[in-house]
Amino acid sequence: MKKFKISYLWLLMLLPLMGACSKEDIVFDVELPRFELRPGYQLLEVIVPQRTMPTDKIYIVGEFNGGKDVAVGDPRWELEKAHDTDAKWGIYLNPEDFLEGKTLADGYTFYSVEQGEERSLDNQPVAHTESPALGQRTNVIVYRWADYFKEPENPGEIDHDGYAIYVVDNSGYEQLSLYAWGDAEVFGGWPGIQPTGETTIDGVKYKYFDTGEANEGLNINLIFNNNNNGSQLGDYNVTLDQDYYLELTADGVVPYDPSSNIPHDGYTLYVSDQSGWEELYLYMWGDVNDLNGAWPGMSPAGTQVINGVTYTYFDFGKDNCDKGLTEHLILNNGNGKQVDDVVVFALDRDVYVELTATSAKEIDPSDYSPGATEPEKPVSYNLYIENNTGWNEFHVYAYGDKEAFGGWPGATASSTKTIDGVEYLVFPVEGAGEVENLIFTDNAGIQYDALQITLDKDYYIRANPESAELINK
Template identity: 50%
Template sequence: MKKNILWLLFILLPLFLGGCNNDEEIVFDHERPQFELREGQILLEVIMPQSTAADDEIFISGDFNGGDSLAMLNSKWQLIKAENSDIKWAIYINPSDLNGYNLADGYHFVSKAEGTERTVFNEEAIHTENPGINARVNVWVNRWASYFEVDEEPEEPVHDGYAVYVEDNTGWDVTTIYVWGDAEIFGGWPGAQPTGTQLINGITYKYYDFGEANTGKSANLIFNNNGGGNQFDGVQGFIVNRDLYLRITSSGYEEIVVEPEITHDGYAIFIEDNTGW
């Protein structure tokens, strides 16, 4: 039985080896031609980053057409998207439009939505592929400038004096604060709506600025749904000499401690200072 199996393997081995030709080049779908050649023109088939939107406007840019700003004003330099591919675009170029240059002198692509083309290392991208007349070549765009852009941190609001920060879990459409005591700090009933919102430690707080002029005054807080019939007492006898952080529901509140967001330069020493100095 073992001899029969060995003979079978020897017979089938050449068939397996014959099916593996190391000289065959693997061609992926996105590398296959998507556009017909045109007589007398150069065809660049361009493989775009996955982030490229189907309705984007993309242009070729180089010394031959004056660079990005001028290229984007002339539809002659605009690429067209393949019907059967989400990442394949193309442009037909008439050599007579190159103003004495040729593609080997260098070119790149620019997206109206995502900026100019960049390398994977965020360096200036330059292509020199030049297939010649009545020929095509695949060109790869690795990244757009937008890929390397860092979202800017939202600007921290400038407060008018101290503020009440509220993590609002009431479910009310509008949450207002009425304050009585030394003064109606937020005006007459039902009081004031939030001054704004602020993201702190991953939580979005509504905040109500007390106003610099009210520093040191005594305040008794009442939360309500903008005079709609729901209300509860908040902190009573609060002296406006610090910020106040509260978590509220439709029936009550709790004061919470919010640690300041501090970015340290390496490790740090934390000291609870009871010296009195």
């Protein structure tokens, strides 16, 4: 199995050995810092969407600085672009500038003056809570800006009266009418109105009913019928505060997802993501390494609903498909967790998989329904630390997937244990594969970045005055 995730600290420790590595060994530096640390400041290094322009103005907003109306335009809250890449921006934050009693942990997001608010892959609001210690940094990922989700203008775009109800009509009715009751009979008496018109959007033909600007906000029940010729479908409740997309069948009315007609670039990997990971990337290696980007690979192109299941999808690119390239697919969270060889194939078809935190399996979308995936149960482990620092106090703080030893300055040892004549400080910790970054401190002004570990085993560590090293046991 190839394992590609190597932390920056371990990269430094391994540099003297790199000359002995074979061509098959791959080292990635995508998570290397781009900004220098500053004492007394929290540093956020922000990975921005591809569409972000170097000239964009980006601000951090949250409860700690009064929100968008206050923060935008204030240089204290404006991000700066890294000098050597357009993909990473940074901001130094002084907690003394925060509103009283507020911290980053209260939630924050990012705002682009040119492209709008930060959004998730499925166009939902985002709230981050990552909060590095003073003098430390953390990476934050922005997946989309609001402008990404704006629908392109169609030639001859229709000027609707109020919100519209778009219908994919598979009812079989020779004539279709729509009656509504509830807050008002907005389409008049039975059987209601016939379609306002027809339109084609992204290759899909719709009949549409304009609901009238004066009816905005009303709650109504829709009854589609065959124009008073003896057949009607069951009631469908809506509130007139948005456009609606519906599909009519002989049996009833169901929501219709326009994204199910998304055009794709070549073949596609569809992932039913049951991993619980906060982030998801696809890395590809084989006949061509880094086929769609260096580790951790490409971000999702979007989400798509197929047969009622929401998939996160990655397009392989038509220029890569049907060329006989054999590729290994690795799904990962960009932070130490990965599932290798999800599928190995020649990029000659669409692939559907279910991903959990520890495995992936290929599925048939025609009869697939997501299974209930139980989270991994935490297991108790110990950090055994040989303390050669000479400090009066010794604390361990951890950040990453969680604060494993609580808030700053972390925990002190629960006990000591002598093993092979060496006395160790013992730090119990529970984990289920989380990735943690350790900081050793005397809680009196001395601290240093120690090691990055995965909470899946015991660790033996030698703490020197200025650095730490693993002890092989």
